[in-house]
Amino acid sequence: MQVVSISSLKGGVGKTSVTLGLASAALAAGIRTLVIDLDPHADATTGLGVRADGQLDIGRMLKHARKARLAANVLPSGWVENARADGGTAVLDVAIGSAFAGIYDRPDLGRRDLRRLVTLLNNSANSAGSSAGNYQLVLIDCPPSLNGLTRIAWTASNRVLLVAEPALFSVAGTQRTLRALELFRAEFAPALTAAGIVANRVRSGSNEHTYRLAEMKTMFGPLLLSPTIPEQANWQQIQGAAHPIHQWPGESAKNASGLFDQLLSGLLAQGSVRNRVRR
Numbered sequence: 572m573q574v575v576s577i578s579s580l581k582g583g584v585g586k587t588s589v590t591l592g593l594a595s596a597a598l599a600a601g602i603r604t605l606v607i608d609l610d611p612h613a614d615a616t617t618g619l620g621v622r623a624d625g626q627l628d629i630g631r632m633l634k635h636a637r638k639a640r641l642a643a644n645v646l647p648s649g650w651v652e653n654a655r656a657d658g659g660t661a662v663l664d665v666a667i668g669s670a671f672a673g674i675y676d677r678p679d680l681g682r683r684d685l686r687r688l689v690t691l692l693n694n695s696a697n698s699a700g701s702s703a704g705n706y707q708l709v710l711i712d713c714p715p716s717l718n719g720l721t722r723i724a725w726t727a728s729n730r731v732l733l734v735a736e737p738a739l740f741s742v743a744g745t746q747r748t749l750r751a752l753e754l755f756r757a758e759f760a761p762a763l764t765a766a767g768i769v770a771n772r773v774r775s776g777s778n779e780h781t782y783r784l785a786e787m788k789t790m791f792g793p794l795l796l797s798p799t800i801p802e803q804a805n806w807q808q809i810q811g812a813a814h815p816i817h818q819w820p821g822e823s824a825k826n827a828s829g830l831f832d833q834l835l836s837g838l839l840a841q842g843s844v845r846n847r848v849r850r
C-alpha cells in the first residue's frame with residue numbers, strides 16, 4: 572500500500588485539486604484507492620460528492636483510533652457510481668473531513684498522537700474480512716499548515732507530494748516546507764520521502780510563471796515533477812459538479828486527465844531510493 576500525503580504549508584495552491592485529479596486517474600486505472608480528507612475545511616469531501624450518513628468523520632476516527640473501524644466509516648465516493656456503470660472494477664472510498672478536528676489541529680502533539688492514523692490504517696488492514704486492508708493507494712489531502720493533522724498524515728505516509736504555484740510566495744513556502752519535512756523525517760519518520768513538487772496553475776504565456784518555473788528547476792532539481800498542471804479557466808465551475816476530471820467534457824479536461832495519469836504513474840513508479848531532500 573502506498574500512502575501519499577498531498578501537502579503545502581501555503582493555502583490555496585491546489586492541494587485538493589491535485590488530490591482529486593490523482594484520485595480520478597487512480598479510478599480510471601482501476602487502482603483501489605482511499606482518499607483521506609484531513610483538511611478540516613473538507614473540500615475533498617465536497618469535491619468527491621460525499622455526504623455523511625451516520626459515519627464517523629476522520630477527526631472522530633482518529634480520536635478512537637484503536638477501536639474505530641475504517642471500513643465501517645469510509646464512504647464510497649459519488650464518483651464510483653459512474654465507474655461501476657462503466658463496468659470498471661475501481662473503488663474510490665473516502666474518509667470524510669471534519670470541520671472540528673479538535674485537539675489534532677495542535678502543532679505540539681506527542682509521538683503517540685502522531686501515530687493515530689498509522690494505528691487506524693494498521694487495524695483496518697489487520698481486521699478479518701476487512702476490505703480496507705486492500706487499498707493499493709491512500710491519498711491524504713492535508714491542511715495548509717504544519718499542524719498536528721499534517722504531522723499525523725506525514726507519520727502515516729511513505730511519501731509527501733508537495734504542490735506549489737510558480738509564484739514568489741509559493742516557491743519560498745515550498746522551500747520552507749521541504750526543510751520542515753527534512754526535520755520531521757529526521758526526528759519522527761526516517762522512511763518518509765519527498766515524492767516531488769507539482770507546479771499547479773501554470774500560465775504558459777506568463778513571463779513571471781516562466782521565470783519562476785526556471786527558478787524552481789534550479790532550486791529543486793529533479794524534485795520538480797513533470798508534467799506541470801496548467802491554469803484551467805473553467806476549473807472551479809467543473810469542480811462544483813463533483814465529477815472526476817476524467818469525465819469532464821471538453822479538450823482541456825481531456826488534456827488535464829492525461830497530465831494526472833502521467834503524474835500518478837510517475838508517483839507509483841518511484842522507487843524508495845529517491846529523495847534526499849535538498850535544502
Ligand SMILES: Nc1ncnc2c1ncn2[C@@H]1O[C@H](COP(=O)(O)OP(=O)(O)OP(=O)(O)O)[C@@H](O)[C@H]1O
Nearest residue numbers: 582583584585586587588715772801802803806807
Ligand atoms: N489548475 C488550476 N486551474 C484553475 N483553478 C485551479 C487550479 N487548481 C486549483 N484551482 C482553484 O484554486 C482554488 C484553490 O484550489 P484548492 O482548493 O485545490 O487548493 P488547496 O491548496 O487545497 O486550498 P486550501 O489551502 O484552502 O486547502 C480552487 O477554487 C480551485 O478550483
